[in-house]
Amino acid sequence: MSFRRMLRRSLALFVAGGFVPLVVPAGAAEPSPEPPGEEKSAKTTVLEAGARMLQGNSPLAPMDIHLSGFHPLKDDPEHQMEAHHFCHQVNEDFAQCVLFDGNETGANLNGVEYIISAKLFETLPDDEKPLWHPHNGEILSGQLMAPGIPEAAEKALMKGKMNSYGKTWHVWNTGTHSGAGDSLPLGPPRLAWSFNRDGEAQPGLVEQRDRRLEVDSAAKRRERAELQPLARPQAGVDALKGRFPRPTSPLPGVVERGESSETGRHE
Template sequence: MEPETKQSAYHSAPYQAAGTAMMSFKPISSIHQHLCAFHVYSHDRSRHVEAHHYCKHLSEEFHQCIIYDSDKPDARLIGIEYIVSERIFKSLLQEEKKFWHSHKYEVESGLLQLATKYLVPGAVADTAEQPAMLELQKTYGKTIHTWAIDISPELPLGPPSLMVSYTADGQGPPEDMIKRRDEQWGQDTAAKKEMRKGYLPAYEKAEGADEWEKTGRGVKFSSEEIALQ
């Protein structure tokens, strides 16, 4: 068989099915949580992205998530997020803390949601997400997007970007983005906000999170060529 003929099988359904049967996908198979939120660029607060997090809890204090732009089979992999407990966040050096954001407002506002399957009734989803929201309210995230899909939808071009969260009303995301997600998922973000007031405790985030609130400055990554070591 000619090399070109062999290579043509690479993208075929039978070849991919054989790969699924032959290979192990343990790191991916261990993912057990789907969270949906919105991210905003640290260096440009006018750019907002819907982010679907698929997460694995490596421990009670450390979660890791891969981020896609949707929940569709052809979703684009756009970044990663690491989530840590308040205790771990407080132990970080001040220079490191500038890369981390709080989840307090995301949770309390209803913007961060547990993304259940379409046939799950809303009341069931609201009950199922309560343990998660109680936990996530007091956590901190470090989020890097490697694909700026809002300006380069075809290919992941340029350096990665630090993403942050919202900390107060009026910061975004735009109302039409929230409305579109609510309609797609059959959710009501405003109703979730009111419901969560009934079970979330009062919480003050740790010192050092969301430093941009004090400095008015964001973080933008750039490349630098250096001599090989």
């Protein structure tokens, strides 16, 4: 059974059992900044309404999985932002996501991410692999979430993403945890990475998201400890090691390739 079908079945069971409704986007994040430009004209509004009625085969329609997480830039790790992913699971090994700076209708599109399984990662050329960040740290830390879906469905989703990799390009600096962004998409795309050690995220970044979305990363971390035996050493875990002005420490189960998960030494 495909992950998407399994997710839909889990959701259907929860709804049938009288649990909370599905899409409940708690605490929308305000996009920053608002792009300059004139208000939409009546003509544009009418054209949009017509397009919604007549163009029902949009490739955005399958982007029905919402993930909330965080990205530091690989070449500038202190440039960190909250990232809302809206994803389509194309098949069991490949997903594609559009990234926004919030989860409400006024959010700005500021990047893209492709997600592949460990199996597909192994097929990449050696010079391509450094562009792909590991996901085990995001999952086991509890930082990556799928807000608004039942616990069983989210756990299945995260289990399916263990040992996967993502290739993420941010095309618009719409603001960071510690600074304002640009009013328009400026400059070249920038490669984003993942947090793989405690202390890499700037103080307050995760906590601020948790309060707004009414979620608990620490609780998720405890719940996901049962996924730790599934974690395999991944490439890129130590890509940002030592590049933060704060003390950092290993996450249990999150290990760079060539290291022993027990000793932390290179094999």
